[in-house]
Amino acid sequence: MPVSATVSNLSRPTIHLTDVIEGILCLLAQTLDVRLSMLTRIEGTTLTVVAVCDTLDLAQAGTVYPLEDTFCVHMLSEGELCIGDIMREKPAFRACLYADELEMQAFLGVPIALDDGEIYGTLCIAESDTRTWTNEHRSTLRLLARLLSHELILDRTARQAERKRQFSGSIQSTDELTGLATSHLFLKQLRAEAYRCIRYGGRYSVAIIELQDYQDLISARGSAAGTQLLQGFANALMLNSRVVDCCARLEGARFAVLFPETLAENVPAWLARVEAGLRTWTLVHPSLVSDLTYIIGTADNEDAGDDRAVLKLASERMSARTLCAV
DSSP, X not given: OOHHHHHHHSOOOOOOHHHHHHHHHHHHHHHTTOSEEEEEEEETTEEEEEEEEETTOOSOTTOEEEGGGSTHHHHHHHSSEEESOGGGXXXXXXXXXXXXXXXXXXXXXXXXXXXTSOEEEEEEEEESSOOOOOHHHHHHHHHHHHHHHHXXXXXXXXXXXXXHHHHTTSOOSBOTTTSSBOHHHXXXXXXXXXXXXXXXXXXXXXXXXXESSHHHHHHHHOHHHHHHHHHHHHHHHHHTSOTTSEEEEEETTEEEEEEETOOGGGHHHHHHHHHHHHHHHHHHOTTSOSSEEEEEEEEETTTSSSHHHHHXXXXXXXXXXXXXXX
């Protein structure tokens, strides 16, 4: 039997993304002789340790840190970050609680960019003592970050394809583009909440938000860029809303959120969290928008009568806000 035939009959081992990540981190630790190698994921205002190789076991996979307490927030605006001695660096680096907790004295990190320009997170190495980082350290880290980027893109594409297969042919209750509730589901939830409040008493509020940069972005950059903006905005809404809130995409670049047991006067606190997440989003998508302009209006059932009146009042109250990049 030809060798080629023998090979084709052999089952090929499946290599999972987790295997690739673990292999890269171990390779970094061994090849560059470092105490800590780590992959992180940036989401909203947080940074999550995805995987880690740490001889001191101080860094743990799954740990979530406020992004502002990490070196990665500086990397988003400065690009590659190289620190040989934290104590001799600027105050912002010395005050990093993340570095103190993980006993980092020297740090080298590069961002991991995906194919659409999004910054996934960072690939970094660190030491507990001062360290002089060489060109070999930098080039190796850049090369392996590019490899990880390729694998992450493949994994995301496979997951998106699987999600489309799961939803194909079914009645949609979620918007396929953003993952938010559809307009139909939102109105159904709003009517149910209004009925509950009429029957049992209670309060609810509604916010309507519309992006003003959407059509300009499509005209300048194309529909793919517009899709990124919608998905990024939708993600900020979901990450900063409660489980009981209903976040929906009504049409185009118009969104709505239903807040059970919440008056309109409490919505600004929610909006502040959303805007903080959006500021981070503009950093990890530097090629899209810098300053984000949108209009928003809120109303509750103490302002108006039935659910239709609440929606109408929220629309009438819409006014412009500009979110400036960090």
